[in-house]
Amino acid sequence: MNIPSSPSASLATQMSEAAAAAAGQQQYPAGTLYLVATPIGNLSDITLRAIHLLSLVDAVACEDTRVSAQLLRWLGLHKPLVALHQHNEQSAAQGLIDRLRNGERIAYVSDAGTPAVSDPGAVLVAAARSAGIRVLPLPGASSTVTAVSVAGDTQAQGFRFAGFLPTKAAERRTAAAALISQPHSVVLFEAPHRIRDVLDLLAELAPDQRLTICRELTKQFETVHTARCAELPAWMQADAQRERGEFVLVLHAAPPQDDGGELPAEAQRQLRVLMRELPLKQAVSLAAELSGSPRNALYQQALAWKSEADEAQG
Template structure:
């Protein structure tokens, strides 16, 4: 333990309880207080490992208010741990506001390494892992989801999302609509648990695979999409958007000429592209 009052960020297993680290158990057993996303959920884990440390709830709806109280505990010399329901806190989980305020108050924040569904899935996905983008959850409604996917259409890095089982079919359908049926996609579900499944196929084939068995829509899910691979004639998304907007107000030739001058592309290529789009 640190000699000064410290907030510890402690990852917990995402499924298999054997994945908890010895350091995590030591910290959780020695701190004065554990902040939990859900005290009842974490209580089962603590009971399994014989941890009797006092707990308090810190979640999305009370985090900002709890922060001042937690800082007062640090000022009183107490050591505190932060856990989420599973995995590493702050990764699509509460904790950002607390950590930010604790650091601003001048206290030490010590992160422990440990389980994280996003990186666990990426390691076995067979997609490029040298550069990747963690995007959290996609919007729950199709229109907003398609808008977000369109923004990421030319993202060159592997994209990692968390997704709810009840939305996985609709999300795959939106990926097909926006990014095309051939875009490689990987689903990792029930990681570290008994029915762990990691399946990767072109988006359209993966949707067919999911539809074959309802069990494939169950459990916690990580969704990974291969990054965009540009060809020599691929137009950047910003260029396409500019051409589209100008073409709504001007003749296509004029719109292509203005876009070419601003964005540095060939006018004829832009004009041809606009014709293909029916602008």
């Protein structure tokens, strides 16, 4: 999250007063852990309730003290900060539990968005609940929900959050293959240095499914683009600027198949013959061309047969 220079003291006071007026009537019990969502890019997306709660707490646990210090400074707040990130979450959680038992109010924030969704926080929440400590969420910005809302996937039966695909190519292929042809949207995160590889993979595995690319959500140069997976590698390569920033991808639900999901017997026969002679992806491509059956369905069938064969050999 890019945080501009601090506002004037008068503006910070006005924000604090507005937050207290809007959220001050609610009770904020002591000895409670508060999960506070912070903006994912646009600082003005912070809620009045979050501002008020942050003014009340005894300490703020955070993913990166430098990022959170800037946020608090912008809000005109000064609070003790405690680092809790993926490398120290277990040990840091215990110290926070002790403070909560002593009646302190403690907020946990990640660098951007809702804590414990891809970001750290889940270990702390579990430890607090195990210790009998109350945990309360303050909803706010979420890149996952933001991306799903703008994807416009009318066929989806809900959505699944999958986060980052594995970094190793073979593991990434296996994970991606398990996500395609689903009746729900699938939300993925991706870094700029891997975005081309992921788009190439999805273009190969699910060329006819639609994908919504959300880049730099809520920021000045945000981009939202939806197209068939087969079209997206070329779209990305057409402008080098499109590869910059952080990405949220929404793989749309697979369209329903006219055959009810069952491949015709002739298509299955052709696929089996081709698989005996060719690598899997080539066999699937040729079977789709010869039979006219959906490539996604053929690919899933080929994976199922391959898995059965591997188990038999094992």
